[in-house]
Amino acid sequence: MSELRLLAEGIAREAGALLRQSFRDPDLRVSAKSTPTDLVSEADHAAEHLIRTRLSEARPDDGVLGEEGGDVEGTSGIRWVVDPLDGTVNFLFGVPQWAVSIAAEDADGTVVGVVYDPERDELFSAVRGGPATLDGREITGSTKQDLPTALVGTGFGYDSEVRRSQAVVVAKLLPEVRDIRRFGAAAIDLAWTAAGRLDAYYEHGLNPWDLAAGGLICECAGLEVRHVPPVGVSNPGVIVGPPTLVDALAGHLA
Ligand code: IPD
Ligand code: CA
Ligand code: CA
Ligand code: CA
Secondary structure, eight states: OHHHHHHHHHHHHHHHHHHHHHTTOTTOOEEEOSSTTOEEEHHHHHHHHHHHHHHHHHOTTSEEEETTTEEEOOSSSOEEEEEEEEOHHHHHTTOSOOEEEEEEEETTEEEEEEEEETTTTEEEEEETTSOEEETTEEEOOOOOOOGGGOEEEEOOOSOHHHHHHHHHHHHHHGGGSSEEEOOSOHHHHHHHHHTTSSSEEEEESOOHHHHHHHHHHHHHTTOEEEEEOOOTTOOOEEEEEOHHHHHHHHHHHO
């Protein structure tokens, strides 16, 4: 599996370099997808095209699920799950908080996860069963037990009904924790949780390409990744962190 990791790391770096060329380009073509707040640009499409091209050159029999290009079935038993540009809104506002997220999964789940943050040149990765790493050095998540001192990350999808119900949850949580962060790129949020920069992370309605790589990196960093039922009208959610904190957060969401 480490050969899959090397492949994903190389492709994520190449896509990151491509994206940096159009970061803060005022002429980038942008359109709305599911809602007016759900933006996609030609940079998202170009990065996904590059990633799919490199994957099919190296491993033509693998499947690929990508945010912008949909699901293409393969025959090898490996499927790549790709977010070519996580944090599109940040990217389009010139906020240097966006990433490339590439995971590979087999019949048992995610086997490789890579999150590359081009603006900081930080590469987070993991292979199932191994350690999580940041630029090759092992990282471990928070061991905090105590919700009132926990720094908790969150994020919001694009559906306004989901946002409304999640806002209720976040309002309830805010007085119970040290603070809440919303940085705007779930893959980086998860990678930072794996590195202990956040104690825990919670979001309802993440898509597979937001969660696949970062979720594995968190597990390999010793954290629990717990899927939780919908709140109100929202999609299922995820809580990531040390198990005691995940329990405490799940209690507040219930
Ligand atoms: C979004 C970002 C955001 C998260 C949303 C995602 P995109 O991904 O990760 O932080 O809160 O749920 O959809 O659209 O920028 O790739
Ligand atoms: Ca998107
Ligand atoms: Ca995303
Ligand atoms: Ca994206």
